[in-house]
Amino acid sequence: MFPHVKLSQTEKLLKLLKDRKWHTTVEIMQKVYRVKARDGICRVAARVYELRRKGYFIRSQQTDEPTVWSYRMN
DSSP, rough: OEEESOOOOHHHHHHHTTTOEEEEEHHHHHHHHHOOTTOOOOOHHHHHHHHTTTTEEEEEEEOTTTEEEEEEEO
16 A cells, blocks of 8 residues: 555564464564574564554464564464
8 A cells, every 4th residue: 555654563563463373483583574583683572562552462472492482463
């Protein structure tokens, strides 16, 4: 609709989570922040917190890897 309008990180994350599938922090970093896995510091949890404060119900779970979480919107 507005191809010249740049989406915020929170808006990009919301768009990704709307498919209601689980997404790891690694995947989110690649798709939302456009960085390779572990190349830089990204605040995925902060963006999730913003969405939760806006009323979105987002589940989170830790993966087998201690520093990687998965998120899913219900």
